[in-house]
Amino acid sequence: xxxxxxxxxxxxxxxxxxxxxxxxxxxxxxxxxxxxxxxxxxxxxxxxxxxxxxxxxxxxxxxxxxxxxxxxxxxxxxxxxxxxxxxxxxxxxxxxxxxxxxxxxxxxxxxxxxxxxxxxxxxxxxxxxxxxxxxxxxxxxxxxxxxxxxxxxxxxxxxxxxxxxxxxxxxxxxxxxxxxxxxxxxxxxxxxxxxxxxxxxxxxxxxxxxxxxxxxxxxxxxxxxxxxxxxxxxxxxxxxxxxxxxxxxxxxxxxxxxxxxxxxxxxxxxxxxxxxxxxxxxxxxxx
Amino acid sequence: xxxxxxxxxxxxxxxxxxxxxxxxxxxxxxxxxxxxxxxxxxxxxxxxxxxxxxxxxxxxxxxxxxxxxxxxxxxxxxxxxxxxxxxxxxxxxxxxxxxxxxxxxxxxxxxxxxxxxxxxxxxxxxxxx
Numbered sequence: 001x002x003x004x005x006x007x008x009x010x011x012x013x014x015x016x017x018x019x020x021x022x023x024x025x026x027x028x029x030x031x032x033x034x035x036x037x038x039x040x041x042x043x044x045x046x047x048x049x050x051x052x053x054x055x056x057x058x059x060x061x062x063x064x065x066x067x068x069x070x071x072x073x074x075x076x077x078x079x080x081x082x083x084x085x086x087x088x089x090x091x092x093x094x095x096x097x098x099x100x101x102x103x104x105x106x107x108x109x110x111x112x113x114x115x116x117x118x119x120x121x122x123x124x125x126x127x128x129x130x131x132x133x134x135x136x137x138x139x140x141x142x143x144x145x146x147x148x149x150x151x152x153x154x155x156x157x158x159x160x161x162x163x164x165x166x167x168x169x170x171x172x173x174x175x176x177x178x179x180x181x182x183x184x185x186x187x188x189x190x191x192x193x194x195x196x197x198x199x200x201x202x203x204x205x206x207x208x209x210x211x212x213x214x215x216x217x218x219x220x221x222x223x224x225x226x227x228x229x230x231x232x233x234x235x236x237x238x239x240x241x242x243x244x245x246x247x248x249x250x251x252x253x254x255x256x257x258x259x260x261x262x263x264x265x266x267x268x269x270x271x272x273x274x275x276x277x278x279x280x281x282x283x284x285x286x287x
Numbered sequence: 288x289x290x291x292x293x294x295x296x297x298x299x300x301x302x303x304x305x306x307x308x309x310x311x312x313x314x315x316x317x318x319x320x321x322x323x324x325x326x327x328x329x330x331x332x333x334x335x336x337x338x339x340x341x342x343x344x345x346x347x348x349x350x351x352x353x354x355x356x357x358x359x360x361x362x363x364x365x366x367x368x369x370x371x372x373x374x375x376x377x378x379x380x381x382x383x384x385x386x387x388x389x390x391x392x393x394x395x396x397x398x399x400x401x402x403x404x405x406x407x408x409x410x411x412x413x414x415x416x
Binding site: 008011012014015017018021024025026027028029030031032033035036037040046048049052055058059062070074199201 | 291294295297300301303304305307308309310311312313314316317321322323324354357358363
């Protein structure tokens with residue numbers, strides 16, 4: 001089939017007449033791909049199915065010549081887009097974090113300034129005992145949807161408690177240790193959640209835990225740390241990137257730097273918000 | 288794996304996005320005016336008897352209307368019809384008009400190239416017949 005015949009059939013059956021039509025279709029396809037990609041990131045609600053459903057309804061209304069339904073759907077598309085944005089998990093998380101920032105202050109942080117050092121020291125002890133450690137550090141984004149825990153500890157990190165737990169025969173080294181940014185031990189023997197497992201494509205070049213960790217780091221700002229007791233090398237996974245062959249000391253420094261930077265940015269933002277609020281209050285009272 | 292899972296599969300996201308993009312483009316674009324380049328064949332009718340006709344095979348036209356109209360009138364198969372009953376033997380210049388194309392009123396003729404062309408009528412000898 002030559003090009004002119006193909007062009008003829010495209011015109012006849014798909015009503016595409018010239019190259020400008022291809023450009024227009026490409027524009028819509030890219031826009032919809034980006035929207036679909038973003039909607040797919042919400043794992044709590046089937047927003048992508050709703051999106052396809054909306055387009056399907058509009059197409060059906062057009063095909064069956066239901067003009068009122070068609071124009072109603074067409075004109076209410078911006079409102080539907082706003083609803084998608086509002087109910088998207090990421091937006092809700094951001095709003096939740098904003099509201100949290102003003103009311104809750106990390107009271108425990110001051111008491112556990114050196115929690116990371118304590119944890120790393122315990123990891124080194126465990127490495128000598130041939131125990132591998134895989135740990136997830138939860139930061140601003142909630143990861144409860146992606147990690148499954150059988151019990152909750154939520155206790156400040158303490159070397160004695162950690163050693164006791166990790167040396168216990170019931171501790172399974174292929175499972176996860178879950179910490180948070182305030183230095184609390186949330187759980188041990190945690191596993192990757194079903195939502196994450198379903199979303200992850202396993203690759204032969206990666207270990208399963210690395211694939212899940214990479215996926216988790218794309219969904220959230222969590223840091224995933226792994227220490228291999230046989231090679232004495234550490235791996236860090238953050239924001240969809242894997243950093244391998246690190247010494248444990250180097251890994252700790254990197255984690256500390258990342259967390260301090262995020263904390264500093266958060267503090268600066270909080271300060272600027274507060275000063276802005278004060279200024280506006282001052283202006284109101286002077287009036 | 289059921290149909291919903293297939294539709295929502297991450298790997299099929301580009302394909303689904305392309306299909307959705309095409310459907311939406313079609314829904315919106317069907318009422319929008321669009322231009323189209325067509326090469327209508329020149330068709331002569333009521334030819335004088337025992338005469339041969341030498342003329343161009345086709346002309347180029349650019350027409351504009353809604354996509355729906357262009358599709359429904361099968362614009363790609365437009366033909367220019369020219370009555371040559373009054374012409375005698377020899378060379379003549381014929382001017383083409385929209386009426387020769389029998390286009391509906393809601394189809395706009397943007398350009399016609401060439402707008403006039405030469406036609407030669409030659410009497411056929413017994414041998415040629």
